[in-house]
Amino acid sequence: MTVFETKDALVKALQPYRAKHQSTGFVPTMGALHAGHLSLAARARKENDVVVVSIFVNPTQFNDRNDLANYPRTLQADAEKLQAGGCDFVFAPSVEEMYPEKDTRTFDFGLLDKGMEGTFRAGHFNGVAQIVSKLFDVVQPDRAYFGEKDFQQLAIIRYMAQNLRYPVEIVSCPIVREADGLAMSSRNVRLTPAQRRIVPVIAQTLLASRGKIAHTPLNELKKWVSDTIHQTEGLKMEYFEIVDRNTLQTADTFRSNALQGCIAVHAGNVRLIDNISY
Ligand code: PAF
Secondary structure: OEEEOOHHHHHHHHHHHHHOOOOEEEEEEOOOOOHHHHHHHHHHHHHOOEEEEEEOOOHHHOOOHHHHHHOOOOHHHHHHHHHHOOOOEEEOOOHHHHOOOOOOOOOOOOOOOOOOHHHHOOOHHHHHHHHHHHHHHHHOOOEEEEEOOOHHHHHHHHHHHHHOOOOOEEEEEOOOEOOOOOEOOHHHHHOOHHHHHHOHHHHHHHHHHHHHHHHOOHHHHHHHHHHHHHOOOOEEEEEEEEEEOOOOOEOOOOOOOOEEEEEEEEEOOEEEEEEEEO
16 A cells, blocks of 8 residues: 655556556545445445545645644554555645635525535535545546445535535445434544433434434424433533425425434534434
8 A cells, every 4th residue: 555645646656557547436534534435435345446535634624723733643553454455546735736826706505505414504504515626626537435324425525516516426435323313523532531421312312313304393303302402411412403304495394205313412622413304
């Protein structure tokens, strides 16, 4: 496995594979890798000739300066995990390498970014699209792998890839959870032991809501989820939405089998998201 810091070096390393029409699988990450990321890399390994994983904490997608400053950075440990996972190339560029000048592009996501993360993290998805499009330009993957934990991000990247006609298949991969249900996230390492003990309530509440949805009006179910989260001291819910899985528009009745419940919760200054299909 080789780690590259420049776009040119990675492009050059990929050229012989491209010349032989071998397929490239790409896993974009911000590092601090956990079993969720490694499941994406493992899937990419299975389905492609070459696997590239990028590790880049993208400043343009952070709307909170503290979150950017505190985002865990563990390149050495990440590289070891990827080596063990059979990754071929790691791309770990500097901010200057990816943004030699300010990226002023603004992207259109239709209605997909109008709620949930789009409401609470202004500019976040535009920053995600800036970096993912730049990475696609460099790696030119046949397949790119994204986790379903970032449910709205996945829909937005799919939309962007289609709109900008990137010849890439966007592959969505299931959430990987801890034994107590907590969705794996790089931010989990920032939880205090006391916070770590209470945060499984988020996934457990979502799971319980699945048992209720068929016989509970959606607004009552939303209130139940909100009340249940808030009954846990130390958790503060930012939103819980039940949306159509494809359009991400708020659903007002339980009438399709394409509903998704999406939640964001603060445990102290750590912001966690999760979702569930109904
Ligand atoms: O999901 C993430 O980790 C990031 O948003 C991504 C897709 C790597 C872009 O920086």
